[in-house]
Amino acid sequence: MSRIANVVSIAGVDPSGGAGVLADLKAFSALGAYGCGVIAALTAQNTQAVTGVHTPPIDFLRKQIDTLFADVRIDAVKLGMLGTAEIVRTVADRLAHFKAPFVVCDPVMVAKSGDHLLAREAVAMLREALLPQSFMITPNLPEAAVLLESGTPDSVKDMxxxxxxxxxxxxxxxxxxxxxxxxxxxxxELVDLLFDGDRMIEMHARRIETKNTHGTGCTLSSAIAALLPQTAGDANGVEAAVRGARDYLLRAIAASGELDVGHGHGPVHHFHALWPQRPA
Structure with a gap:
């Protein structure tokens, strides 16, 4: 697009900055989009654990979305941690009201630490109300199993x-x-599948051995949201956006060792291409 894309993350806040809205804003910025944020949850969290979750009043969540969309042209939306059925329903309602474009839904259910971030009763609401608003969903294998109420895929054929x-x-x-x-x-080897109901595209990459994988799902989905408006005029724009986002994430993982954040699963290096490279 000829103008800079405005992209909003509607998700939770991770104080350590590796996941959630703070990570999303870093990815938006690194990929040339202007980032906005609506806070759907506050967490007490670091690289090792989630010790608490606080959600804002629903009326205030609605007011955040309405006030933002009333003034700012939004070109894409990234959805992350929504937490409760009421939050999911409210977000779905407001996105439908504003006819939000390029909604990328990352169905965040479990943190890297293993802590649950989505209430069980919210899953049904996500299926019923939010998926119909989504341009793309980006589940990992355990999240796919929850959405499908089935076993976790354990092979590419199952995928x-x-x-x-x-x-x-x-x-x-x-x-x-x-x-x-x-x-x-x-x-x-990593294998992701991109599917539009007609064409199944296999995307391959080598696995990078590192413990710094905190927020990888958040970063990938936000990178896709940042790139979709920028590739929208291309014949294979969606595939180009996803491939560009995967390449960005893989490079961010590879450069994560330059950071020294926490003692658990560290964050990826969102600004690997922009900051001066540190000595190994």
């Missing part, structure tokens, strides 16, 4: 069927995409 079933949960009209992330499969 194919899961991706097809996930696409069936999205509206049939217009462009709707599933990106199923295969990072939980064993082995040295």
């Amino acid at each position: 194919y069927r899961a991706t097809e079933r996930l696409r069936e949960m999205l509206p049939t009209s217009g462009q709707r995409w599933v990106l199923l992330k295969g990072g939980h499969l064993p082995g040295g």
Whole structure:
């Protein structure tokens, strides 16, 4: 697009900056988009654990969204941690009201530490109210299993069927995409599947051995949201946005050792291409 894209993250806040809205804003900025944020949850969190979650009053969440969209042209939306069924319903309602474009839904359910971030009763609401608003969903394998109420895919063949079933949960009209992330499969190669109901695209990459994987899902989905408006005029714009986002994330993971943040799963280096490179 000829003008700088405005992209909003509607998600939770991770004080350590590795995930959630703070990480999303870093990815937006690194990829040339102007970042906005709506806070759907506050967490007490570091690289090792989530010790508390606080959600804002629903009326205030609604006011955040309404006030932002009333003034700022929003070109894409990234959805992350929403927490409760009431939050999911409210976000879905406001996105429908404003006819939000390029909604990328990352169904955040469990933190890297293993702490649950989405109430069980919220999953049904996510299926019913939020997926119909989504241009793309980006679940990992455990999240796909929850959405499908099935076992976790444990092979690429299983991923194919899961991706097809996930696409069936999205509206049939217009462009709707599933990106199923295969990072939980064993082995040295990563395989993700991108599917629009017609074409299944396998995307491969080498696994990078590191413990610095905090916020990788948040970063990938926010990178896609940042790039979608910028590739919208291209014939293969969606595929280009996803490939660009994956390349950005893989480089951010590879450069994560330049950072020294916490004692658990450290963050990726969102500004690896912009900050001076540190000596190994």
